[in-house]
Amino acid sequence: MHTTLILKLARDSAGGEGDLTDLITDALSHAEEANRQLRDIVRGILPAALSRNGLAPGIESLAADTPIPVHLALTVPRLDSAIERTAYFTVAEAITNTVKHAHATQINVSCVLSADADGLILTIEDDGVGGADPSRGTGLTGLKDRIEASYGTIEIASPPQRGTRIVARIPLDASDRRQQAGKSIDETAVKYEEGS
Incomplete structure (x- = not known):
């Protein structure tokens, strides 16, 4: 971050002197890309609050680092670690x-078990400009992929000038389903090898 700031100051001080400005602009571009990659890596590391204490403390630590107010309604017990990770990264991305x-x-974040206690329901809503469209390849596409990989569903409502509301439902047996799917793939591979 400090390097990026110094490079921006150097570029602006160079006064448009051809080669020097080009070199500084190139270095700045590399530094900014390195910062982006580092942020992606950090986002991929589970926070201690999540791994030690569960989903609610994990989301609380996330909210504490967010630059705008995040109002939380978190009433969930400890869950399977894979479900907690999926839920945490869904909220983080949103x-x-x-x-x-x-x-x-x-931003308002709600995290509760479904009425029949067989699923986790995440609701993330904001009072922003709305108009979010998953078909335009935004981060919403990643959210959709993450939830669907856990056999869940996601609804996104984002009317222009009326904020965005995301409701994701993750079945609590998602980990079992993934394991079962893995076994089915392994069994199919064995049958294929035996038949060849």
Whole structure:
């Protein structure tokens, strides 16, 4: 971050002197890309609050680091670690999208078990500009892929000038389903090898 700032100052001080400005601009581009990659790696590391204490403390630590107010309603017990990770990164991605694009003044995050206690329901909503469209290849596509990989569903409502509301449902047996799917693939491979 400090390197990027110094490079920007150097570029601006160079006064458009051809080669020097080009070199500084190139170095700045590499530094900014390195910062982006580092942020992606850090986002991929589980926070201690999540791994030690569960989903609610993990989301609380995420909210504490968000630059706009995040109001939380978290009433969930400890869950399977794979489900907690999926839920945490879903909320993290939704908050990141809001901060980057929505011009929102607040975010509300709710995390509860379904009425029959067989699924986790995540609701993330903001009061921003709305108009989010998963078909345009935004971070919403990643959210959809993440939830669907856990056999869940996701609904996104984002009318222009009326904020964005994301509701994701993850079945609590998602880990079992993934294991079963893996076994089915292994069994199919064995049958194929035996038949060849």
